[in-house]
Amino acid sequence: MSVRPLRQVPDRNRLRVLPGKRLRKPTIAPWMIMAMIGVVAFLGLGFARTSLDRSAFELAELDKAINEQIAINRALELEIARLENPARIAPLAEEMGLVAPETTNQLLVDLEPTSPVVADAGTEGQNQ
Amino acid sequence: MAATKAARKVNRSKLRIALIGLLVVAAWLGMAYRLVQIQVVQAAELAEQGLSQRFVSRDLAPQRGKIFDRNGELLALTVESQSLYAVPGQVEEPVWVAQQIGGLLDVDADTLLDRLNSDQKFVYLKRQVDGVLAEEILSLGVRGVYSLPEPKRIYPAGIVASHVAGFVDIDGVGQEGLELIYDQDLTGIPGKAEFERSLSGEVIPQGYTRIVPAVPGVDLNTTIDLPLQYQAQQSCVDAVERTGSASCWVVALHVETGEILAMTGAPGFDPDLRQTVDVDCDAAEDPPACRAFSNFVVRGILEPGSTQKLITVAAALEEGEVGIGTTIPQVADELELLEDACRSSDDEVHGCYRDFNEHETQDMTVAQIFTQSSNIGTIKVAERIGQDRLVEYIEAFGLGSRTGVDYSAEAEGILRFDAGCETCWASAAIGYSVAVSPLQMAAAYAAIGNDGVWTTPHIVASTTDVDGDTEVAGFETRKVVSETTAQLMRELLASVVESGTGQGASVPGYRVGGKTGTANKLGEDGRYTDETRASFVGMAPIDDPQVVVAVVIDSPDRRFRTGGLAAAPVFSEVMEQALHRLGATPDGRG
Numbered sequence: 142m143s144v145r146p147l148r149q150v151p152d153r154n155r156l157r158v159l160p161g162k163r164l165r166k167p168t169i170a171p172w173m174i175m176a177m178i179g180v181v182a183f184l185g186l187g188f189a190r191t192s193l194d195r196s197a198f199e200l201a202e203l204d205k206a207i208n209e210q211i212a213i214n215r216a217l218e219l220e221i222a223r224l225e226n227p228a229r230i231a232p233l234a235e236e237m238g239l240v241a242p243e244t245t246n247q248l249l250v251d252l253e254p255t256s257p258v259v260a261d262a263g264t265e266g267q268n269q
Numbered sequence: 270m271a272a273t274k275a276a277r278k279v280n281r282s283k284l285r286i287a288l289i290g291l292l293v294v295a296a297w298l299g300m301a302y303r304l305v306q307i308q309v310v311q312a313a314e315l316a317e318q319g320l321s322q323r324f325v326s327r328d329l330a331p332q333r334g335k336i337f338d339r340n341g342e343l344l345a346l347t348v349e350s351q352s353l354y355a356v357p358g359q360v361e362e363p364v365w366v367a368q369q370i371g372g373l374l375d376v377d378a379d380t381l382l383d384r385l386n387s388d389q390k391f392v393y394l395k396r397q398v399d400g401v402l403a404e405e406i407l408s409l410g411v412r413g414v415y416s417l418p419e420p421k422r423i424y425p426a427g428i429v430a431s432h433v434a435g436f437v438d439i440d441g442v443g444q445e446g447l448e449l450i451y452d453q454d455l456t457g458i459p460g461k462a463e464f465e466r467s468l469s470g471e472v473i474p475q476g477y478t479r480i481v482p483a484v485p486g487v488d489l490n491t492t493i494d495l496p497l498q499y500q501a502q503q504s505c506v507d508a509v510e511r512t513g514s515a516s517c518w519v520v521a522l523h524v525e526t527g528e529i530l531a532m533t534g535a536p537g538f539d540p541d542l543r544q545t546v547d548v549d550c551d552a553a554e555d556p557p558a559c560r561a562f563s564n565f566v567v568r569g570i571l572e573p574g575s576t577q578k579l580i581t582v583a584a585a586l587e588e589g590e591v592g593i594g595t596t597i598p599q600v601a602d603e604l605e606l607l608e609d610a611c612r613s614s615d616d617e618v619h620g621c622y623r624d625f626n627e628h629e630t631q632d633m634t635v636a637q638i639f640t641q642s643s644n645i646g647t648i649k650v651a652e653r654i655g656q657d658r659l660v661e662y663i664e665a666f667g668l669g670s671r672t673g674v675d676y677s678a679e680a681e682g683i684l685r686f687d688a689g690c691e692t693c694w695a696s697a698a699i700g701y702s703v704a705v706s707p708l709q710m711a712a713a714y715a716a717i718g719n720d721g722v723w724t725t726p727h728i729v730a731s732t733t734d735v736d737g738d739t740e741v742a743g744f745e746t747r748k749v750v751s752e753t754t755a756q757l758m759r760e761l762l763a764s765v766v767e768s769g770t771g772q773g774a775s776v777p778g779y780r781v782g783g784k785t786g787t788a789n790k791l792g793e794d795g796r797y798t799d800e801t802r803a804s805f806v807g808m809a810p811i812d813d814p815q816v817v818v819a820v821v822i823d824s825p826d827r828r829f830r831t832g833g834l835a836a837a838p839v840f841s842e843v844m845e846q847a848l849h850r851l852g853a854t855p856d857g858r859g
Binding site: 190193194197201212215216218219221222223225226227228231241246249 | 342343346347348349423425426427428429472475495496499500503846854855
């Protein structure tokens with residue numbers, strides 16, 4: 142005869158669920174999110190400000206360059222005007238042997254007749 | 270005992286901690302108090318103070334408008350220059366600096382030294398110098414010498430257009446000519462820049478910035494033709510030399526539009542230097558002679574002499590009192606309107622008139638009277654229309670009143686007869702007792718060329734603003750005589766050049782008409798002198814006039830004392846160039 146130990150009936154009332162760590166994905170705490178947002182915002186603002194500053198400096202440089210170009214343009218306009226001044230050209234032309242025409246001949250084209258008529262300034266009665 | 274000691278120790282520590290805490294709290298309270306004081310109580314005041322340190326407000330000078338001729342050639346523009354200045358307190362060796370920089374700047378070294386030794390904190394060494402020269406001087410590395418940019422007005426045409434464009438002073442304010450009368454339009458509207466700057470003077474990019482941009486001045490598009498202006502100026506310079514005269518003035522008008530194509534004189538002045546080119550004048554002795562700034566064409570008045578006869582004869586023709594073939598009987602070379610006037614030796618007794626050349630008493634047609642410029646014949650013609658109607662026509666032709674030309678300080682002229690003056694009408698008929706400007710006379714002749722329609726002479730055709738919008742100037746016109754009268758007068762003018770006193774005015778290839786004028790000048794005592802003002806006013810081509818040119822030569826030598834000898838050749842040169850410039854078809858009869 143075999144003896145088997147008396148099996149103790151567990152007291153169901155004394156059983157309880159122990160809180161344990163649930164296996165779940167690790168989460169970021171809200172404060173960390175807020176902190177990260179804060180850091181990102183700070184860095185973003187800093188970056189934006191730096192970019193704006195850089196843009197402002199670039200704009201200032203561009204403005205300066207535009208003004209320089211305008212000044213150069215004006216200087217060139219002035220040079221052209223001086224070069225085109227008849228008071229400069231006329232004596233040079235004279236030195237080169239150019240003279241003003243003494244007579245003026247105009248080619249007057251009448252659409253009716255077939256041949257053109259030359260009006261000679263020095264000849265009478267040929268005006269059309 | 271030990272317990273008591275330990276208890277005391279603990280109490281002391283607590284006391285210290287309390288004290289430190291108290292101090293910390295006090296410090297925090299102090300800081301909080303200061304914070305509240307700064308941020309709340311004094312906030313507005315301190316903000317204002319801070320802003321005033323950073324805040325800069327500067328006027329933005331508008332770009333002055335340009336002046337162009339009718340072909341778009343520049344007569345005036347503004348460029349950037351450098352003004353050199355010094356802070357005398359910083360200059361270490363003023364003598365050396367004055368010598369070195371004075372030589373480079375062409376400024377008297379002693380003058381410069383006086384400035385450098387002055388007590389002032391800022392002295393100009395020279396304003397508005399060329400950028401390259403300024404760079405050269407700054408490269409010397411002289412302590413206390415700096416430069417600042419400054420706009421400078423330049424006149425590329427120089428002396429050629431000086432009597433049209435005028436000039437500005439060193440601060441860019443119009444002083445003469447178009448620069449003066451259009452000063453407000455050319456100047457534009459100043460702007461304003463408000464911004465914050467750092468300690469180094471740089472603009473704080475994210476700081477407060479407010480910019481009201483300056484509105485640039487408008488550009489003036491004038492009616493002047495620069496090559497013609499040059500020809501007129503050269504002809505005048507040559508005429509002054511040839512005739513030994515004091516001055517020569519020319520104006521060329523477009524007949525139909527009243528546009529002034531050329532207006533100049535000699536001696537002239539360089540507007541860039543603002544000084545006369547007459548090197549012989551002595552500013553200490555005769556300042557007016559050294560400042561030939563004033564444009565006689567617009568501002569000068571003279572008794573026109575025989576050029577006035579155009580008005581007298583046109584009035585008589587228009588009123589139907591005479592025709593060009595009407596014979597005026599018994600035209601002598603002397604006429605006494607007041608008894609014994611010609612025999613009196615008293616210069617105060619008026620009423621004696623003589624022709625320029627002696628001749629037999631003869632019957633003369635109106636055409637002969639005009640062609641030979643007979644004073645007596647013209648007075649007899651004027652007698653038929655009477656003083657009142659003569660004055661009406663003189664006024665209608667715009668003599669003795671401002672033309673309304675867009676030029677500063679235009680002369681009005683003189684057209685008033687003293688009460689009881691019995692001979693003024695006769696004097697007026699032949700161009701005495703009235704005073705007109707060359708421009709008034711040119712406009713009167715242009716009315717004859719324009720079939721009897723008088724048009725306001727003007728220099729600026731339009732203005733163009735910064736957006737490219739163009740505003741065209743308006744001008745007044747009025748009918749003064751009929752087309753028939755105008756045409757008859759043109760024929761008479763042509764006969765003066767073809768067979769009368771103005772033969773020197775002919776232009777090869779064109780039929781020209783005009784009238785000579787020779788008027789004795791009044792002396793300082795109010796009596797006529799032997800000096801004359803010789804003039805010629807005419808138009809071409811006479812069958813369809815396009816241009817009127819008026820020439821006045823002041824005090825030519827005796828051998829060139831008449832309009833035909835002194836002024837007509839100048840007219841010829843200028844008119845020829847004007848006709849070429851306008852592309853007028855030659856009529857082959859010149």
